[in-house]
Amino acid sequence: MLIGDVARHSGVSTRMLRHYDALGLVRPTGRTVGGYREYSAEDVRRIFHVESLRSLGLSLKQIGRALEDPAFTPSALVGDLIRWTEDRLEREQELLKRLRAVDASAPTGWQDVLRIVELMQGLNSASAARRQQTALTGPEGVSAPAELLAGAILSESDSNVAGALRWALARSGGDGTAALAAGMRSEDVDIRRRAVRAIAEMSDAPGATSVLTDALGDPDMTVRRHAALALGGRGVTAAVPTLVGMVVEGANDVDAAEVLGTLSQDPGSADRITTALVDELAAPTADSATRIRLIQALVELAGTTAREVLRQLTHDDDRTVALVASAFVGVLEERSLEGLDDDRDV
Template sequence: MLIGEVARRSGVSARMLRHYDSIGLVRPTGRTVGGYREYTPDDIRRIFYVEGLRSLGLSLRQVARTLDDPGFTPSALVGDLIRQTEERLNREHELLERLRAVDAAGPAGWQGAARVVELLHGLGSRSAARRQQAVLAPTEHASVPAELLAEAVLNESDPNVAGALRWALARAGGDGVASLAAGTASKDVDVRRRAVRALAELPDDEATALLRDALEDTDPAVRGHAALALGARGVTRAVPTLLGMVVDGPNDVEAAELLGALARDPTWADRIMRTLVEELRAPTADTAVRMRLTQALAEMPGTIALDLLRQLAHDDDRPVALTARALMTVRDERPDGETRDAAPP
């Protein structure tokens, strides 16, 4: 079969067939009397082999090596191709995300675009110091997309860099909450913790709603971060979790201070005091727990906990009694009988 007929039937151009011949990839077995290339069925079969391997992404040199290797194993080749393709797709995905980030920033000129690209490179660094420096660099020519910062927060394990990212996110505006919302639903508990800590620094209603939902999380740290943020916003739904934090210990001082603030509402003051008393009298409450509860009583506004503190000053549990006495002394030393609900100086 002559080259023109082979080109028509195989879909490979005559020019490419001549190139295959010149590099020794597919050489026609015969020649006509006039010197034209003449392909045998085996030659044509090899052409289809070449085209099939090229469709998998192999270069002509790789195709030649594969076809001429007697020890060729398809599984090894396919495995290598899968790995190379995955690496290429990852690079392409990174490029796509970079382009989207630049587009979202809406830079007015190349200086703004360069700033966003610089931030992306910095966030991709293995050095925590370099990532932090990239976040805190001035942004004179373009705003940093909140979505980019939110994604970075969810993936950042270094506490200093994470703090810088939360600081930048809180000042970026935009819709970073949507990305953080996805983080609160992650199966990875570390991602959920990072999401809630970032939401705690965003004052809008959407962030508050997500923090309310986080009170139902299975992880105590997630619930604790959400409760502290909500308590600071005066959200009384956080009260049960804050009370649990006083009993269990983590962040009990901050939780007690917020309970004191929330107890200014008479409705919640009664509930908070009742729970504190119940926990103090619980048979399972050890000395450490009762001391934390006693300290929490000192945070209550006005005189609502005064009688109870006086009783605890004579408690049979000596560390608890000493704690109560110390707190009473501090209270008595306040000028003009100042109480917790007095206006700050």
């Protein structure tokens, strides 16, 4: 088979076939009377072997060694190829992220592109101080794309810089929810924690409530707590069990109690929340400190049911619990009297 026929059947150009010949990689078995290369069926099979190995990323030199050395073992080389490919993909993903950030900024000229590149360099700086300054101020005349800020939040380990990035994202006017939602699916718990905190501060972002509701089922307790506080502030009662659990465990219990108080302004939720707290008060595992935290949460609740429970607790067998309940009942009654006096003045 002549070189032109081989090229048509194999898809390898005649120029590349000549290059293979020059390298000694695939030499035609014979020549015609006129000196043209003539390939045998075995030569064509070797061409396909070469192309198959090239598709794995092997260099022509590596392919020659693989085909000629009987002692050659592919395992080490394949391992190297995997690592090189992973590195290349990581670099290309970073490039793709940069290009998308530039595109999202809708540049009108190359000066706009250069400013966005400057912004990205600042956010990727090895200096935490520079990253924070970039998040707070950015290059002059540049509005940081929300997606870029969201990506920076997910990778930021410095708490001060992360706070500045969340502040910038919340005020960017863009929607970084999609990027942060992707972070919520990460196997890295630190990334999920960064994502949920950022979403919690994006009160008006479309889809934020749905992502936070899903986060209530996260295996990490910290993620669940951030989600519950944010959802409770939005009036989502699905957060109640987690918030009650926070009071019991003493984890951000003051914040959780305040949010439960806000949710109890809805008459339909007040009894449910009170019942959940009372059940925990009666739990055999509830020690004195836990019961006092639960009493403090009851004080925050609206409605008469919670106050009636507090009055009953003034006679609790645990003297410390009874004294705390009595003190709170006195404070609430004093407030009620002050409210009546204000009404009379009006």
